[in-house]
Amino acid sequence: MVLLLLLLHSGFCVLLPSPANVSISSYNLQHFLSFWPSPGTPHGAHFMVQILGSRRTRWTSVSDCVDLKPGQTCNLTSDFMDPLDHYRARVRAISTNQTSKWTVSRQFQPLSDTVLGPPDLSLSGCGSCLVLRVRLPTDKLLQVTSMYWELLIHVHRTRDGAEFKLKLPYKQESVIPYLEPGVEYCVSVSITTTFNPTSIFSERRCSFTSPPPSEISQFLLLGLCGVFGLVVFLLLGRLIRIHVRRFKPATCTA
Known part of the structure; x- marks a missing residue:
């Protein structure tokens, strides 16, 4: 930590390559920053992250992300407190007596840039x-x-x-x-x-939407329909026979 403070306040030359592919991904308002060390970054270099909100004028360091190793991500969930604010993050590489320029992420709004999972x-x-x-x-x-x-x-x-x-x-x-x-x-x-x-x-x-009719009810309904149809058929047949008898012409006998 003492070494980091010395590096931050010393006037050493900027020689290290800047981190690449700095991006913020978010799922259900859980926000993570990722990056890649650029080619030429020495073995043993570490990385630090700072953020800036639209309502602030000074960058602030993320306390859990001042000594990141290559491949590690930075959890920004608790740092992006206002879901409607706009933020930027930046990363730089630090070695024993060298540092890089900052690489700045695109603007990020927690609510609009997160992916909302299934409810x-x-x-x-x-x-x-x-x-x-x-x-x-x-x-x-x-x-x-x-x-x-x-x-x-x-x-x-x-x-x-x-x-x-x-x-x-x-x-x-x-x-x-x-x-x-x-x-x-x-x-x-x-x-x-x-x-x-x-x-x-x-x-x-x-x-x-409501309980479907049971199979017994369906069979009962079909049976009632069948009985009703049979009764109608028999009644129609009887009416036809009566009608035929009533209008049957009389036959003459010698």
Whole structure:
């Protein structure tokens, strides 16, 4: 650590090659910076990271990332506190008596540049509708007011493969109305925000809007239809015979 402070405040020559491919990746608001040592970087060199927010004028060192080895990443999750702020990060190489110029990342906004993973989804029927219960993929989204969230819903009807999509404001419990009673639907959901359309759909969950008729009920219904049809057939036959007898011409006898 003493060596690092001496290097930071000394006026030695800039000779080391700057780090390459400095980038920030993010999943569910977990942010990591990665980089590659450039060709010519000496064995034993280490790397340090600093960040700058749009509301600040001075770069600050990331305490856990002042002595990184090649191939290590820097966790910036706790340093990017405001999900709506814009940040930059920079990396430089340091050796015994040498340092490199800084390599600066592109601008990064936590909420818009993260990939939102699939939410937890449960599904139940409510007659001619489905009730969706959705849990956010990360509690870190609770930092952002729910007015920015939307549910992107993909609905698939099992019987014939018919599909449709809809968007609803995010709620922990939502309803998909105007569905067929007693029919199975499968649903998958993703969470999107006003700032970030990049999200992953949940696994598909399936449910009937209402309990389907049992096989016994179906057989009973078919039996009743058959009996009704037979009765109608017999009645029609009897009516036809009566009609024929009534209008049968009389025969003359000698």
